[in-house]
Amino acid sequence: MPFNVAILGASGYTGAELVRIIATHPELRIVALSADRKAGMAMGDVFPHLRHLDLPQLVQTGEIDFSGIDLVFCALPHGLSQALVAQLPTHLKIVDLGADFRLRDPAEYEKWYGAPHVALDLQKEAVYGLTEFYRDDIKSARLVAGTGCNAATVQFALRPLIEAGVIDLDEIICDLKNGVSGAGRSLKENMLFAERSEDVAGYSQGGKHRHLSEFDQEFSAIAGRPVRIVFTPHLVPVNRGILATIYLKGDAQAVYDALAQRYADEPFVVVLPFGQLPAMSHVQGSNFCHIGVTADRISGRVLVVSTLDNLNKGSSGQAVQNANLMLGLDETTGLMLAPIFP
Ligand SMILES: NC(=O)C1=CN([C@@H]2O[C@H](COP(=O)(O)OP(=O)(O)OC[C@H]3O[C@@H](n4cnc5c(N)ncnc54)[C@H](OP(=O)(O)O)[C@@H]3O)[C@@H](O)[C@H]2O)C=CC1
Ligand SMILES: CC(=O)N[C@@H](CCC(=O)OP(=O)(O)O)C(=O)O
Structure with missing residues (x-):
């Protein structure tokens, strides 16, 4: 039944x-x-x-x-x-x-x-x-x-890294792009096609996005001390999808290993081979989250990219x-x- x-x-x-x-x-x-x-x-x-x-x-x-x-x-x-x-x-x-x-x-x-x-x-x-x-x-x-949909995208990337102690907790910078369906279906002037197509714009910048409350709650609980991240979302002209680019201080291989190990048995979270980064189009319409890690040319700087479908x-x-x-x-x-x- x-x-x-x-x-x-x-x-x-x-x-x-x-x-x-x-x-x-x-x-x-x-x-x-x-x-x-x-x-x-x-x-x-x-x-x-x-x-x-x-x-x-x-x-x-x-x-x-x-x-x-x-x-x-x-x-x-x-x-x-x-x-x-x-x-x-x-x-x-x-x-x-x-x-x-x-x-x-x-x-x-x-x-x-x-x-x-x-x-x-x-x-x-x-x-x-x-x-x-x-x-x-x-x-x-x-x-x-x-x-929150942005909150999920970023947490999938960061929680295992905070848990494993492999990043500098005071140097977390997250730049996120998301699609217009995240704003819901009711009519809003700033969501009109003429205003969103062919444009990219940040919003709730300077620590004003309400999903920061979820980051503060969850990351501080894991770390056992207050953790505050820099977070700026941007609206991009796609219907569905979120992609977070996160800049960190740490050892890239240790970051990769922590994520690969944490998600090895998870059916919906896929960690790409080291050095590869995901795109929104790889997860749209699905319940998957893809995460990629790469080292920067500056020693000790790491890039983690996480993407999922906001509606899924x-x-x-x-x-x-x-x-x-x-x-x-x-x-x-x-x-x-x-x-x-x-
Ligand atoms: N969109 C996204 O990507 C995500 C959304 N969420 C959350 O999910 C929830 C729904 O979001 P979303 O689907 O985008 O929103 P929509 O604006 O697309 O839909 C809202 C729904 O609620 C109904 N509704 C509105 N006002 C009332 C009311 N006073 N009483 C009863 N029903 C009402 C609407 O009915 P009607 O149209 O008939 O008026 C509609 O069915 C929100 O809390 C949102 O924050 C969470 C994560 C991602
Ligand atoms: C494009 C756009 O406006 N996106 C919304 C996503 C919100 C969301 O879906 O999360 P909640 O459930 O917390 O509302 C935003 O960034 O506020």
């Missing part, structure tokens, strides 16, 4: 990607889809690429009968899940894709997201959803908080990976599809 799942926010980009992934998942069945402005519409009318699927109609969340449902994916804008999850029946397992439950310190949440947290008990119970590092906790969790490994793929664990399924179920290329 497959597990019944609902997707809240199914008319958004991550919602549609969840549907695309789950459509061929042998153990999950979509029984409810919610939307806000698009409630009442057929999913195939909102997303013609999903027209061939037999899917429930989009409804308001309040219209869903959760009694026969096992797990809920929340793909809602920031700030909505906390109040909503608090009202849902407690038999449900929840995978939240937004930022509501990522930060363990409520003061940090308020600082970065501009409003007090309204479900502190749920926050305490939530497990951070970076599967490869929280696998055991996720297996027994009722509520999992998906990571950065959100919906990660969400399904976590749902698999929470439901006692093999972690890779439904997720081994190869990337789309070219």
Whole structure:
């Protein structure tokens, strides 16, 4: 018997990607889809690429009968899940894709997201959803908080290096490029084709991006002392994909060895042969993260490049990976599809 799942926010980009992934998942069945402005519409009318699927109609969340449902994916804008999850029946397992439950310190949440947290008990119970590092906790969790997509890309590169003690923790500089689907599907002037095509621009520079809160939390916990990285994201004219170029001080071979060893048995994190660097196009449409390492000509400088698909490994793929664990399924179920290329 497959597990019944609902997707809240199914008319958004991550919602549609969840549907695309789950459509061929042998153990999950979509029984409810919610939307806000698009409630009442057929999913195939909102997303013609999903027209061939037999899917429930989009409804308001309040219209869903959760009694026969096992797990809920929340793909809602920031700030909505906390109040909503608090009202849902407690038999449900929840995978939240937004930022509501990522930060363990409520003061940090308020600082970065501009409003007090309204479900502190749920926050305490939530497990951070970076599967490869929280696998055991996720297996027994009722509520999992998906990571930020930029945050996942950078953490896959840096966590093993901080753990292994092979880099200078005070010299971490990260330059990241990401695609426009990361901003969601709702209309925004600065996301218009005429403004994004043929352009590259940084944003949230100077330490203002909210994913810094996840870096601060996670990296400092691993190191056992405060770690602060320099992080500048840039928007590039691609639909999906994130590529982080990280400049470090350390021995390149030791950096490579730490990453290769840490991910040797991980099905979704691929460390390329030393000296090779990945491209966004190598992972788009998939749940894979590719990492490359090379030495700089300046002795003691190392370059690490990490790339993943923001809508897949950065959100919906990660969400399904976590749902698999929470439901006692093999972690890779439904997720081994190869990337789309070219
Ligand atoms: N896009 C990405 O790459 C990533 C996104 N995330 C997170 O995932 C979540 C979803 O992101 P994304 O799919 O991009 O967002 P979208 O803007 O594309 O979709 C948002 C969804 O939420 C619904 N919604 C909006 N307002 C309300 C409301 N008041 N009540 C109920 N439903 C509402 C929308 O419905 P309707 O359209 O019908 O109004 C839509 O289905 C966010 O928290 C985001 O931060 C995480 C990692 C990566
Ligand atoms: C292009 C673009 O705007 N990208 C978003 C990605 C955010 C994301 O998806 O992560 P959250 O779940 O934390 O929102 C950004 O950098 O803010």
